[in-house]
Amino acid sequence: MGIRFRVLMTLGVSTALLAAPAVVADAAVITVRSGMAISIDDTVVTSNSCTLGAVISRKKALTAGHCGDVGRPVFDQKGNRIGTITANRVARQLDIAVISLAPRASVRVDRVDWDARFHRGQLVWKSGITTGYGTGRVTDPAEVLRTSHGFSVAPPFLTSHDSYSILTSLRSESGDSGAGVQNSRGLVVGILSSATIEGTVVVPVSRLPRTLR
Structure with missing residues (x-):
C-alpha cells in the first residue's frame, strides 16, 4: 500500500x-x-x-x-x-x-526510549487512526535502508522515499503513518512509516538527532 x-x-x-x-x-x-x-x-x-x-x-x-x-x-x-x-x-x-x-x-507527554534496540520476535504495539490499536512482532530488527512506494492525487502520482527502518508484523493501512510504536513497557521506540509486502516499516526514534528531540 x-x-x-x-x-x-x-x-x-x-x-x-x-x-x-x-x-x-x-x-x-x-x-x-x-x-x-x-x-x-x-x-x-x-x-x-x-x-x-x-x-x-x-x-x-x-x-x-x-x-x-x-x-x-x-x-x-x-x-x-x-x-x-x-x-x-x-x-x-x-x-x-x-x-x-x-x-x-x-x-500528554509520552515516555520515549531514545536508546532502544530491537530483536527478532520482540513484542511491539501501535495505535493508528485507521486500524486502531494493534500488536505485532519485530520480524527483521536490522536498521537498514528500505524503499517505500506510495501514491498521491497530484503529480507525480507515484512517490517513493528511502528510510532507515526495521520490519514488523504490525497491521497498518492508509492514515496510520506517523503512529508511535511502543515496546512492552509502553515506551515509544519508533514511528510507523509504511506497509509493504514484507510487513510494516518502522523508523527507530533513536536515529533522530539529539538537537531535534
Whole structure:
C-alpha cells in the first residue's frame, strides 16, 4: 500500500482551514496526545491525513516525515491548529518529522526510549487512526535502508522515499503513518512509516538527532 497518503478535500473545507486566523486557533485550549488524527495541508485542495506518533515534550511531537514538509501547519480533526512542522528528516533517509506545538496546547507527554534496540520476535504495539490499536512482532530488527512506494492525487502520482527502518508484523493501512510504536513497557521506540509486502516499516526514534528531540 502507499506510504504517502493524500486525502482530497472539498475546496470549501480546505479554504476554511487556510483562512482561519492563527491567533484564534492558538487561543483555544487544545489537547494534543499520541494516536490522534492530524491533517497537514499539501496543496490548496489536498491534505495529508496521518497519526500523531509521540509527544516528546511540552513543545514537540513526532509524526512520519512523508506526511508534510517543513513550514506546514498541523491541524486536529476539528480544524484547530496544533502546531507547525519545523524539522523533517525524510530527505536525509529518515522518515520522521518534528512538530513544534502551539504554545497553549494541553499535552500528554509520552515516555520515549531514545536508546532502544530491537530483536527478532520482540513484542511491539501501535495505535493508528485507521486500524486502531494493534500488536505485532519485530520480524527483521536490522536498521537498514528500505524503499517505500506510495501514491498521491497530484503529480507525480507515484512517490517513493528511502528510510532507515526495521520490519514488523504490525497491521497498518492508509492514515496510520506517523503512529508511535511502543515496546512492552509502553515506551515509544519508533514511528510507523509504511506497509509493504514484507510487513510494516518502522523508523527507530533513536536515529533522530539529539538537537531535534
